[in-house]
Amino acid sequence: MTALEVVEPGLRTLVQDAGRPGWAHVGVGRSGAADLDALRLANRLVANPQDAAGLEVLLGGLRLRALGPVTVALAGAPVAVWVDRVRVGMHAPVEVSEGAVLRVGAPVRGLRTYVAVRGGVAVPEVLGSRSTDLPAGLGPSPVRVGDVLPVGPSPASLPFVDVAAVRPRADEAVLPVLPGPRADWFVEDALAVLCGAVRYQVTPASDRVALRLEGPVVRRAPRTAGRELPSEGLVPGAVQVPPDGRPVVFGVDHPVTGGYPVVAVVRSCALGLLGQLRPGEPVRFVRG
Amino acid sequence: MTGTRPVVRPYGDEALLVDLPDLAAVRLLDAALTAAIAGARAVASADGHADGHADGPADASVRAVLDVVPAARTVLLRTRPGVDLTALAARVLQVWDGIDRGADIEAVTGPRLVELPVRYDGADLREVADLVDLSVEEVVARHLAPEYTVAFGGFMPGFAYLTGLDPRLRVPRLATPRERVPAGAVAVADEFSAVYPAASPGGWRLLGRCPTVLFDVDREPPALLPPGSRVRFVAVDDRVEGAAP
Numbered sequence: 001m002t003a004l005e006v007v008e009p010g011l012r013t014l015v016q017d018a019g020r021p022g023w024a025h026v027g028v029g030r031s032g033a034a035d036l037d038a039l040r041l042a043n044r045l046v047a048n049p050q051d052a053a054g055l056e057v058l059l060g061g062l063r064l065r066a067l068g069p070v071t072v073a074l075a076g077a078p079v080a081v082w083v084d085r086v087r088v089g090m091h092a093p094v095e096v097s098e099g100a101v102l103r104v105g106a107p108v109r110g111l112r113t114y115v116a117v118r119g120g121v122a123v124p125e126v127l128g129s130r131s132t133d134l135p136a137g138l139g140p141s142p143v144r145v146g147d148v149l150p151v152g153p154s155p156a157s158l159p160f161v162d163v164a165a166v167r168p169r170a171d172e173a174v175l176p177v178l179p180g181p182r183a184d185w186f187v188e189d190a191l192a193v194l195c196g197a198v199r200y201q202v203t204p205a206s207d208r209v210a211l212r213l214e215g216p217v218v219r220r221a222p223r224t225a226g227r228e229l230p231s232e233g234l235v236p237g238a239v240q241v242p243p244d245g246r247p248v249v250f251g252v253d254h255p256v257t258g259g260y261p262v263v264a265v266v267r268s269c270a271l272g273l274l275g276q277l278r279p280g281e282p283v284r285f286v287r288g
Numbered sequence: 289m290t291g292t293r294p295v296v297r298p299y300g301d302e303a304l305l306v307d308l309p310d311l312a313a314v315r316l317l318d319a320a321l322t323a324a325i326a327g328a329r330a331v332a333s334a335d336g337h338a339d340g341h342a343d344g345p346a347d348a349s350v351r352a353v354l355d356v357v358p359a360a361r362t363v364l365l366r367t368r369p370g371v372d373l374t375a376l377a378a379r380v381l382q383v384w385d386g387i388d389r390g391a392d393i394e395a396v397t398g399p400r401l402v403e404l405p406v407r408y409d410g411a412d413l414r415e416v417a418d419l420v421d422l423s424v425e426e427v428v429a430r431h432l433a434p435e436y437t438v439a440f441g442g443f444m445p446g447f448a449y450l451t452g453l454d455p456r457l458r459v460p461r462l463a464t465p466r467e468r469v470p471a472g473a474v475a476v477a478d479e480f481s482a483v484y485p486a487a488s489p490g491g492w493r494l495l496g497r498c499p500t501v502l503f504d505v506d507r508e509p510p511a512l513l514p515p516g517s518r519v520r521f522v523a524v525d526d527r528v529e530g531a532a533p
Contacts, residue, residue, distance in 0.1 A: 021354040024366070025318075026503070026511035027441040030355070126505050136445050137486070138505065181297045181305040231442065233357035233364025235303045257359050257442030265300030268369060 002068035004117065006147040007101060010061025013143045015121050016114075018051035020129035020138070024233065024256045031133035034208050034252050034275030035112050038076035041166075042116035045073035045093050047159045052120030052152075053130035055143070057113045060106035064115075066096040070151060071118040071159070075166070077110025077276055092163040093118075109169065110276040118159075122152035135209060135253050173273060173283045175249075175266045180239060182261035185224045190263055194218055194239065194247065195285045204279040208253040211277060217245035218263055231257040237266030237274065239285075249274060294384055296377040299364065304377055306363045311439050311451055318358040318440075318515055320383050321365070325353050349376035358440040358515050360449075400517050401435075404483060405524040406474050410494035412462075416476065419459050428523065430454040431495060436481060436519040441511070446485035446503025448513035453481050465491035472497045474521070 006013075016039060019032025033039040033056055040050040055062065060079050074081055074090045081088050082103040088094045090113075096102050104113055123130050123140045132139040143149070179191060193216050200215030218241045234240075238250045240260045249266060250258075251274060264285065266274060277283060294317065295307040308314050328350040352371040357364040367376065408428045417424045436450035443449075453476060461477045466489060469475070473484045475492035484490060485502035498521075502512045513519065 021366070023445075023510075024355040024357045024364075025441060026509075026514055027443060027445045027447050030366075127510065138445070178298065178300055181299045230360035230362075232305065232359040232362040233303075233355075233366075233442070235300055235364075235366060237300055255442070256357060257440070262299075268300065268302050 002066075002070060002119065002151040004070065004121075004149045004151060005065040005067055006143050006145055006149065007063040007065050008061060009143045009145060009147075010057055010059065010063075010104065012058040013062050014056045014058075014132040014134075015053050015123055015140045015143070015149070016056040016131045017053040017129055019131050019252065020127050020133065023127055027256055028127065028136055028138065029133065029252075029254060029256050030236075031136070031139075031208075031253055032129070032131045033112075033114065035076050035114070035272040036252075036275075037272035038112070039114045039116065041091070041164060042073045042075040042114045043120075045075070045091065045159060045161060045164060046071050046116050046118035047155050047157045048116055048118060048120055049155070052116065053123065054114050054116040054121060055149075057104050057115060058111060060104045060113060062102075062104040062115070064102045066098055066100050066102070067148065068151070069098050070096050071154075072096055072102060073116050073159075074104070074113055075116075075164075076113040077107035078168075079107045079113050080105035089163065091166050093159045093161075109278070111278055112275055117151050119152040119154045122150040133253065135255070169273070169276070173277055173281060175270050175273065175283060175285050176288055177239065177264040177266050177285050178287075180262035180264045182229065183263055185220060185229070185261035186241070186263050187219045187221050190218050191287065194264055195287050199282040199284050200247070202277045202279050202281045202283060206277070206279055208251050208275075210251055210254065211249040211274065211283075213247050213249065213283065215246075218247055219245055220261075224261075229259060229261050231259045234258045234262070235265065237268065237271055238262045239264040239266065251275065293381065296380050298373055298377075301373070302367050302369055302371065304365045304367075304373055304380065306365070306380060308361055308363065311360060314358050314361065314363060315437070315439065315516065316387050317363050317380075317384055318356060320387050321353075321356055321363065321380065324379075324383050325350055325356070349373075350379055352376075357442065359442065360440065401520065402512060402517055403520050403522050404474075404498050404500050406432075406496040406498050406521045407524055408474075408496040410474065410496045412493035413495050416457070416459055416493050416495065420456055422456065427457065427495070430457055431476070431481065432521050432523055436521075438513045438515050438517040438519065439480075440515050441513075443482075444485060444488055446511050446513070448482060448502070448511075448515075448517070448519075450481045450513075450519055451479065453479055455479075457481075459493055461491040462493065465489055469494065470497070472499055474498050
C-alpha cells in the first residue's frame with residue numbers, strides 16, 4: 001500500500017483535517033487544522049476532498065520518504081521544499097517517486113505548513129475525524145520517526161490547477177473583530193482599547209489552545225467586580241479576558257466551555273491567520 | 289422558572305449564545321433545539337422537497353447547526369459558515385415558545401438512568417464532612433440519596449456536571465487545585481457532583497472512586513452521560529473487591 005514514512009518529524013507534526021464537530025456537548029472540541037484555509041488549499045491542489053487529512057508541520061523540519069509514488073502539495077507558512085536534492089515549489093502538485101524523500105524547510109514567517117497527499121492521510125477515524133486533539137487525547141499521536149502513515153485511494157478527479165496564485169500575507173497581522181457576547185462586562189471603551197493604536201504582542205505562552213497577548217489592559221466594568229460568569233460555550237477566535245486584563249484569543253484546541261467574559265470575537269475569515277501568528281509578532285485588532 | 293424569554297446574542301459570525309435564567313431552562317431549550325435540529329435534518333434527507341414542503345431560511349439555518357453546547361446558564365449554537373444568524377435567532381425563540389410549559393423538566397431529561405458504583409474512600413471525604421458539619425456516614429448517605437441529572441459537559445471528554453446535589457453538601461472548590469485527580473474520582477463542588485472520566489488537574493473535593501468507563505470512542509455512543517441523562521450513585525464495599533491502595 002502507498003504510504004509515507006516519517007524520516008524526521010521536525011519540531012512537531014500533527015495529522016489534521018477539518019476537525020470533529022458535533023461532540024462539544026460531551027466535552028469533545030472540534031480541533032482540526034489551525035489554518036484550515038491552508039489545508040483546504042493544499043487538498044484542492046491534489047484534487048482531494050477539501051477536508052481530507054493532511055500534515056500540519058510546525059516550523060518545518062519534516063522529512064518524509066514515499067513508500068510508493070505519491071502526489072503532494074504544500075500550503076500555509078512559506079517554506080523551501082525539496083524532493084531528494086531537487087528544489088520544488090509550494091502551492092502546486094508535486095510528484096514524489098517511490099523511495100524519494102520530501103523535505104520541508106523552516107518557514108521565514110508564519111508557523112504552520114500543510115502537506116496534503118493525494119488520497120489523504122488515511123489513519124483510522126476517531127468520532128468521524130482523523131485530526132489530533134491533544135487536549136482531549138483523541139486521534140493520532142504527534143508523528144514520530146519511523147511512523148508509516150497510510151495514504152488513501154486516489155480520488156477519481158485529477159488536479160487541474162498547475163499552481164495556485166497565493167497572495168502573500170500582509171506585513172502587519174490585523175484581526176477583524178465583532179463585539180463579544182459579554183462586551184457589557186467591560187468598561188465602555190474596552191473595544192476601543194482592544195482596537196486602539198497600541199498593538200498587542202503574541203507571547204511565547206501561545207499554542208493551538210490559545211494566543212496569549214501582551215499589551216493594553218482591557219478593564220472590567222466596576223459593576224462586574226467580584227462577579228463570576230458561569231462557564232459557557234466557546235468558539236475559536238473568542239477574545240476572553242481574565243481578571244488580569246490581558247486578552248487571550250482562543251484557537252482551534254480551545255476548551256469546550258470557559259469561565260471568563262468574552263469581549264470580542266475574531267471573524268471566522270481571520271482564523272487561519274490566528275494559526276500562523278508567531279510569539280513576538282505584533283497584532284492589531286480592528287472592528288468590523 | 290422558565291417564564292423569562294431567552295436573550296439570543298451573536299457570538300462572532302458563526303455562532304449564537306442564548307442566555308437563560310437557570311439550569312432548568314437550559315435543559316428545556318437544549319432538548320427542544322436538539323429535537324428541532326434532528327427533525328430538520330430528517331425532513332431534508334427524507335426525499336428532498338418532493339412533497340412540496342416549504343424549506344425556508346429558518347429550516348436551512350437550523351440544519352446548519354453543527355454543535356449545541358449547553359452550559360450553566362447558556363446554550364451555544366455553532367453553525368456552518370455563511371449561515372443567516374438572524375433567521376437562526378428567530379427560530380431559536382420560536383422553538384423556545386413552542387416548549388410545553390406544562391411539561392415537567394423530567395419529560396425532557398429522558399428515560400435513561402445510569403447507575404454508577406462508588407467506593408467512598410476519597411481524599412477529601414473527612415474534610416467535606418467537617419466543612420458541612422456532618423459525619424462521614426451522613427455525607428455518604430446524602431450523596432447517595434438523590435437522583436442526579438446531567439446538566440452539561442465540557443471540562444473534558446465525558447465529564448458531566450450533575451445537578452441534584454443535596455444543598456447541605458455544597459462546598460467550595462479547593463483554593464489550590466490538585467495537579468492530578470485520578471480517573472474515576474467522584475467529586476463535589478458548589479451545586480454540582482461529577483466523576484472525572486480521566487486523570488487531569490482539578491479543584492473539586494474528592495469523595496470516592498467509580499470504576500465505570502465514562503468515555504470510550506469505541507462505544508456507541510461514546511459518552512455514557514450526555515446532557516439530560518439521569519444518574520444514581522450506588523455504594524460498593526471496599527472489602528468485597530480486595531485491598532484499597
